Amino acid sequence: MTDMVGQEPQYEVFADEFLDHARDGLYNAHCDRPACLDLLGDVAGRRVLDVACGPGLYAAELVARGATVIGLDHSPRMVELAGHRVPAGEFRVHDLADPLDWVPDASVDLVLFALALEYVDDRVSLFRELRRVLRPGGALVFSRMHPTGDWLRHGGNYFDERIVEEVWSKGWRVRYWLAPLEQTCEELRAAGFLIERLVEPRPRPEAAAIDREGYERLSREPTGFLAIRAVPDPRP
Numbered sequence: 001m002t003d004m005v006g007q008e009p010q011y012e013v014f015a016d017e018f019l020d021h022a023r024d025g026l027y028n029a030h031c032d033r034p035a036c037l038d039l040l041g042d043v044a045g046r047r048v049l050d051v052a053c054g055p056g057l058y059a060a061e062l063v064a065r066g067a068t069v070i071g072l073d074h075s076p077r078m079v080e081l082a083g084h085r086v087p088a089g090e091f092r093v094h095d096l097a098d099p100l101d102w103v104p105d106a107s108v109d110l111v112l113f114a115l116a117l118e119y120v121d122d123r124v125s126l127f128r129e130l131r132r133v134l135r136p137g138g139a140l141v142f143s144r145m146h147p148t149g150d151w152l153r154h155g156g157n158y159f160d161e162r163i164v165e166e167v168w169s170k171g172w173r174v175r176y177w178l179a180p181l182e183q184t185c186e187e188l189r190a191a192g193f194l195i196e197r198l199v200e201p202r203p204r205p206e207a208a209a210i211d212r213e214g215y216e217r218l219s220r221e222p223t224g225f226l227a228i229r230a231v232p233d234p235r236p
């Protein structure tokens with residue numbers, strides 16, 4: 001196994017299935033999205049860069065709340081789905097391995113980067129790019145798989161940064177980075193961010209009706225996601 005996740009747009013083959021899964025499901029609709037939207041705060045009148053936008057579920061909510069959204073994703077099908085869902089948004093195919101040279105310096109108020117950190121090989125360079133495009137006073141909100149859940153599934157040394165391959169319950173094949181929480185914090189620091197808030201989202205109560213067992217598990221175990229709001233470090 002090489003030490004890169006690589007350039008394959010992994011979600012392309014199951015983009016439509018991901019949309020069906022994430023639209024109303026326990027993990028995305030009732031844990032991750034409420035947490036990140038809360039961390040973003042009031043987005044009315046704000047320009048938001050939706051990084052790894054997927055099928056536009058976040059973008060739809062952001063536009064409904066009064067934001068202007070530009071989004072990107074590696075998967076052309078995801079970009080197509082996002083464009084259909086959110087005609088007011090601007091979406092383009094972009095691999096996060098490449099610089100965001102089409103986004104000017106200090107041109108967005110907020111960056112949202114939900115559930116895709118795991119697919120990026122050079123995360124410090126990406127965080128630096130996200131800092132570059134943020135206006136002064138802006139913030140980055142991102143989420144990732146909870147590292148404790150990763151470790152419980154994969155075992156081994158929690159502190160070893162490594163690539164794993166999994167086949168998820170729907171048959172989706174994914175290859176992604178495991179990294180301890182400390183590593184994510186260090187990558188943010190190296191890119192010039194300060195962590196303002198870190199949350200370990202539990203499902204919203206209404207999710208119990210969708211999946212009682214999953215709801216109870218995610219209400220007591222750190223096996224879902226975590227989400228961070230970080231701001232550019234103003235110190236020289």
Ligand SMILES: C[S@@+](CC[C@H](N)C(=O)[O-])C[C@H]1O[C@@H](n2cnc3c(N)ncnc32)[C@H](O)[C@@H]1O
Nearest residue numbers: 011052053054073074075095096114115116119
């Ligand atoms: C779990 S989905 C999250 C989608 C969306 N952020 C959400 O939460 O609904 C991960 C997304 O990351 C995208 N992605 C993975 N690797 C990427 C890369 N190198 N560059 C850009 N997008 C990438 C995938 O195509 C997929 O849409």
